[in-house]
Amino acid sequence: MNLTLHVWRQKGPNDSGAFETIQASGISEHMSFLEMLDFVNEKLESDGKQPIVFEHDCREGICGCCGFMINGQPHGGRPRTTVCQLHMREFSDGEELTLEPWRAAAFPVVKDLMVDRNAFDRIIEAGGYVSVRTGSPQDANALPIEKDHASRAFDAATCIGCGACVAACPNAAGMLFTGAKVTHLGLLPQGEPERYTRVVAMTEQHDAEGFGHCTNHGECSAYCPKGISLDVIARMNADLLKAQFKNRD
Amino acid sequence: MTTLQSNAPTGDIETAWDRHKFDIKVVNPANKRKYTVIVVGTGLAGASAAASLGELGYNVLNFCFQDSARRAHSIAAQGGINAAKNYQGDGDSVYRLFYDTVKGGDFRSREENVYRLAQVSVNIIDQAVAQGVPFAREYGGLLANRSFGGALVSRTFYAAGQTGQQLLLGAYQALARQVHDGKVKLYTRTEMLDVVVHDGHARGIITRNLVTGKVERWAADAVVLATGGYANVFFLSTNAMGCNVTAAWRASKRGAFFANPCYTQIHPTCIPVSGGYQSKLTLMSESLRNDGRVWAPKAEADCWDSDKGRVGRKPTDIPEAERDYFLERRYPTFGNLVPRDVASRAAKHACDEGRGVSYEGRGVYLDFSEAIGRLGRDEVGERYGNLFEMYERITGDSPYETPMRIYPAPHYTMGGLWVDYNLMSNVPGLFVIGEANFSDHGANRLGASALMQGLSDGYFVLPSTIGHYLAKVGVRAKSTDWAEFTEAEEQVRARIDKLLSIKGKRSVDSFHRELGLEMWQHCGMARNKEGLAGLLERIPQIREEFWENVSVPGTSGELNQVLERAGRVADFLEFAECMALDAYTRDESCGGHFREEYQRDDGEAQRDDENFQYVAAWEFTGVGNKPNLHKEALEFRYVKPSQRSYK
Numbered sequence: 001m002n003l004t005l006h007v008w009r010q011k012g013p014n015d016s017g018a019f020e021t022i023q024a025s026g027i028s029e030h031m032s033f034l035e036m037l038d039f040v041n042e043k044l045e046s047d048g049k050q051p052i053v054f055e056h057d058c059r060e061g062i063c064g065c066c067g068f069m070i071n072g073q074p075h076g077g078r079p080r081t082t083v084c085q086l087h088m089r090e091f092s093d094g095e096e097l098t099l100e101p102w103r104a105a106a107f108p109v110v111k112d113l114m115v116d117r118n119a120f121d122r123i124i125e126a127g128g129y130v131s132v133r134t135g136s137p138q139d140a141n142a143l144p145i146e147k148d149h150a151s152r153a154f155d156a157a158t159c160i161g162c163g164a165c166v167a168a169c170p171n172a173a174g175m176l177f178t179g180a181k182v183t184h185l186g187l188l189p190q191g192e193p194e195r196y197t198r199v200v201a202m203t204e205q206h207d208a209e210g211f212g213h214c215t216n217h218g219e220c221s222a223y224c225p226k227g228i229s230l231d232v233i234a235r236m237n238a239d240l241l242k243a244q245f246k247n248r249d
Numbered sequence: 250m251t252t253l254q255s256n257a258p259t260g261d262i263e264t265a266w267d268r269h270k271f272d273i274k275v276v277n278p279a280n281k282r283k284y285t286v287i288v289v290g291t292g293l294a295g296a297s298a299a300a301s302l303g304e305l306g307y308n309v310l311n312f313c314f315q316d317s318a319r320r321a322h323s324i325a326a327q328g329g330i331n332a333a334k335n336y337q338g339d340g341d342s343v344y345r346l347f348y349d350t351v352k353g354g355d356f357r358s359r360e361e362n363v364y365r366l367a368q369v370s371v372n373i374i375d376q377a378v379a380q381g382v383p384f385a386r387e388y389g390g391l392l393a394n395r396s397f398g399g400a401l402v403s404r405t406f407y408a409a410g411q412t413g414q415q416l417l418l419g420a421y422q423a424l425a426r427q428v429h430d431g432k433v434k435l436y437t438r439t440e441m442l443d444v445v446v447h448d449g450h451a452r453g454i455i456t457r458n459l460v461t462g463k464v465e466r467w468a469a470d471a472v473v474l475a476t477g478g479y480a481n482v483f484f485l486s487t488n489a490m491g492c493n494v495t496a497a498w499r500a501s502k503r504g505a506f507f508a509n510p511c512y513t514q515i516h517p518t519c520i521p522v523s524g525g526y527q528s529k530l531t532l533m534s535e536s537l538r539n540d541g542r543v544w545a546p547k548a549e550a551d552c553w554d555s556d557k558g559r560v561g562r563k564p565t566d567i568p569e570a571e572r573d574y575f576l577e578r579r580y581p582t583f584g585n586l587v588p589r590d591v592a593s594r595a596a597k598h599a600c601d602e603g604r605g606v607s608y609e610g611r612g613v614y615l616d617f618s619e620a621i622g623r624l625g626r627d628e629v630g631e632r633y634g635n636l637f638e639m640y641e642r643i644t645g646d647s648p649y650e651t652p653m654r655i656y657p658a659p660h661y662t663m664g665g666l667w668v669d670y671n672l673m674s675n676v677p678g679l680f681v682i683g684e685a686n687f688s689d690h691g692a693n694r695l696g697a698s699a700l701m702q703g704l705s706d707g708y709f710v711l712p713s714t715i716g717h718y719l720a721k722v723g724v725r726a727k728s729t730d731w732a733e734f735t736e737a738e739e740q741v742r743a744r745i746d747k748l749l750s751i752k753g754k755r756s757v758d759s760f761h762r763e764l765g766l767e768m769w770q771h772c773g774m775a776r777n778k779e780g781l782a783g784l785l786e787r788i789p790q791i792r793e794e795f796w797e798n799v800s801v802p803g804t805s806g807e808l809n810q811v812l813e814r815a816g817r818v819a820d821f822l823e824f825a826e827c828m829a830l831d832a833y834t835r836d837e838s839c840g841g842h843f844r845e846e847y848q849r850d851d852g853e854a855q856r857d858d859e860n861f862q863y864v865a866a867w868e869f870t871g872v873g874n875k876p877n878l879h880k881e882a883l884e885f886r887y888v889k890p891s892q893r894s895y896k
Contacts, residue, residue, distance in 0.1 A: 032528075038528055039526050042758055044802075045800055045802055046754065053810055057322070057490055058320075058322060063324050080638075089645055114808075116316070117316060118317065121319070124421075125425040129381075129426045130379065130422070134304060134712065137378075138375065141334075141336060144390025144391050145390050150384075150386045154383035154385075157383050160414075184381065184383065190381045
């Protein structure tokens, strides 16, 4: 099949950037979307031209590296699918596709379709952990955990940190990401002692990074490749409210 | 040739690690902050080591080429992590895990290391649970286990099909805590391009900032490499696109010995190649073989026809009598659950006979219709639903309706830089942990043991053993002005400039693909002397053309993904020769190294313990020159070598 790509090209964070139209011809329907871009890039490279920069690594939908907008939809919009798992059979011959990076003040563009998501790392560094030393903790089975809690904690913990939630949100909020970690650790007894200091530290960092606030659109969850539920934001807000009382001396 | 010493404690193996920890030196807590340790890599081994060293009080510099420490390829491990907890009361023990691992490694690993690994495995689970890693649990709230990879006990802990992700996030969060506390300085999008050796000790590294292109020098008291495996030498593998041999290979060029590079693991259940553009292969968890049945059609007309580009009859239209369930036929006891190397070779054998059912005749069926009939669609969905979804997403076929197609793919590399019992290479001060070292899996790794080794090395072994080295050498002056830094930086810059100046006609990937195909054909699942001899002639030719005709657009002073790949492929083109030579020299079959000349009458691997019961550690002597072979003799005091049999 043949496609027309309108690709966002931007040399760096200070460049204004613009769309460039590139023809992609001879595309097989079995290719993944990123293999289609590899194919296009290999031609550009052989011609001595700058290939399209995009982030990717595992290509199995788990590392969270890849992600950009296809026709305005994060990861292309197929439910529960990262762009590396999206295949060309979803598209038809002659289609025009617009490729853009995540658009958010907290995610400055590095180059073309690649953005800087280290704001997410700083939110985790602010408190997204259990403060336990490497050493000899108690036996793992000394503390049984209700299966339902463990399962819900796991569901929240499956976040891959790709940033699609931020890109999908009209407010560019990072609350699905932050809420997922707050929920994962807050549901487990191991995370309980720091539950209320954690939620405050992480949400403060979230705001400091320039992410917007949640106004319950639900776009984040709809586009989350791991299907993280909006419930994590509700739980984070509830914990934050409780923290206002608990953390008072 | 020298004989290498493992420095493993002698005497009773059960108490060896405890005695060793007492015998080695310990750094005074007040002095720890005076030592700087560089850790390269943030996977399970790297992140857990950096976090643990930071907690201990060392000044840690941690580097990764990804945009975030959380993205290292450990994240993609699906199945689980072994530990000798015996929570199921099914007779497991440290000794049994040790025994299984030595036997599974086909008697080519170091017994003392493996015993320590089995011992430490129980601490890993405790540590991970304390960090909040959400392992699967039973209704009573206790941890669930499953049997994995043909083990006779249930010792595998798991978090759905995302165990690697959850364990890595646990280590990443421990690391984030140290970054927050200022104990670890983390440098992302920074690739290590050389090790600096001063006065015979590893004292620093050279890096390139992948965003700005800046080449920088870093001095330290010790360097830890946790840079993963080299399965991408095959181009197509289940590894992430960025996985590479560069850090390990550049260390090797500075004097570290590369051990057993020919030991590579081919995973039997991956989604087959669908075309020449393919960039990577996707693994489907080994657990599928618990209920899926592997078969190939008996009639040639039902197999792949490359002229038509399709198979004959649809698999669902082929009657039972015309199917060959070749694993069940050849291995009646273990059937579809034989170890990875055995299953992979059997599939290759069927395809070599012309009975493949996928693109270019490479693929066999993995059929769930019997399981669906026996268990019902819902139960099969409960067990494998997420894998079936993934398969359908990639291939467009539903495994509920038609058999999956699978084919073996390179997945893990048991070989790596040689280390002693303290995980230190032969270059003092250079430590190597996780998949990047060679130490614990011998010639074949068992399922759910990679995560165990990465975390064992990073959380529990290295933080003790590195203290021994640091206490012994004491606090020394360090400077990035040393002549060795200048020399290394100049070499790194010259190599980058050279790559950019060629301005040839061929893409980097075209060379990588060519190398990968040669390696897969002649140094893959099965090897023979003639093929390897040809390969050893072919690799230098590809390398020569690369350096004359590769196209690397752009400049060095910017983000340049082609330049990054070019540097890695250039290293693969040197390393591949060492790997092929190792396979050529090892005149026996063992584990993942199958030499066609050395097989028993029944087609199984024929080891030669008399002549090859050693670790082959190769010393670099110049590009294109034959490396020197050093040997570490392997002694089996506890598990007596026997021929593996899964019949």
